[in-house]
Amino acid sequence: MKMLLIIGPRARHAELIALIEGAGVQAYTELTQVTGEGLTGKKLGTAEWPDRSTLLFSIVPDGRLTVLKTSLQQFKTVLYPEEGLRAFVLPVEEEL
DSSP states (O other): OEEEEEEEEGGGHHHHHHHHHHTTOOOOEEEEEEOEEETTEEEOSSSSSOOOEEEEEEEEOHHHHHHHHHHHHHHHTTSOTTTOOEEEEEEOOOOO
């Protein structure tokens, strides 16, 4: 098992959920209205920097991870450069 952490454009939230579900992953957690600064600029939810991001994370069985990573890579190709999408795979040591 791995934890997949995805930070993406708020406007693409529904599409990101569809990618997760399309890979057969049944559960995820989401944090909407996330603010921060990265390679694609500031997304602070202010008048000057009005956009925000969405953060999704899920514990993904090893057999589903490759499918989901491939889907995310393909999805990145249709984004506008300023939208940005980052995904990270983290180890899961145990589940309680």
